[in-house]
Amino acid sequence: MVENFERELMRGSLDLMVLSVLSDKSLYGYAIQKQIRDASRGQVKLPAGTLYPLLHRLEDERMIRSRWDDSTGRKRKWYDITASGRKQLASQVKQWTSYSQCVERLLNLVGLRPETA
């Protein structure tokens, strides 16, 4: 029984996760939700009330583009990442990497990361 993350912890990296899964393929909202849930082994469950407004915001910001398509048998809104989105993603990956290293360094400093116990 894996428990969920504190929601606040994910703030600021939700964009990163969504842009990531869109970086190599087109997806619709529900599928994005699933991808992220699976990739995190069920630990990151984006609620619909979070995901859809987020997608709309990213579209307003021209990071992603959408089109309705029912050629797969069901009417779904498919999203693609844009060139701006890719740039943004690259920047966010850099930021994330750098920031997580900062946190790790801090945890090391105060001995909360016993070296290879």
Place this chain on the structure above:
Amino acid sequence: MVENFERELMRGSLDLMVLSVLSDKSLYGYAIQKQIRDASRGQVKLPAGTLYPLLHRLEDERMIRSRWDDSTGRKRKWYDITASGRKQLASQVKQWTSYSQCVERLLNLVGLRPETA
């Protein structure tokens, strides 16, 4: 010239950072700010308007305790972590670790982490 992190990225891990630096010593606000700034090589600069309300909140939640002391020559408000705070910290470290691994796994999956290039 190191640029700052997007503030949103740090939301949800500020508590973790503050509790961390308090885990092995007593500190006053300004010193906490400095510790975190130094440990992050100047990249994480907690504004006073963020830090002090945060400390007050953590104290309300009994994660830390405070006392005024001027025996070091200057009147400062010193903070200590409580037993609850330590428990909370341990939990947050676990959460952080697990979450950052999720993000890394996701970045790997979509090829945003070229293996040992």
Place this chain on the structure above:
DNA sequence: AGCGATATATCGCCGTACTATACATAAGGG
């Protein structure tokens, strides 16, 4: 026909962090 899963959308609440501002003391330089 009924139901669970799929699929998208929006409203209003709430928590958190930031900006701006305020005040006070100490140290260092002119």
Place this chain on the structure above:
DNA sequence: CCCTTATGTATAGTACGGCGATATATCGCT
């Protein structure tokens, strides 16, 4: 001795974004 800079704490107002609740609709299965 004043002026500036650094130290040190504090809060009111504001902005932002995630979430729960709610709504609607279709699809596949029984």
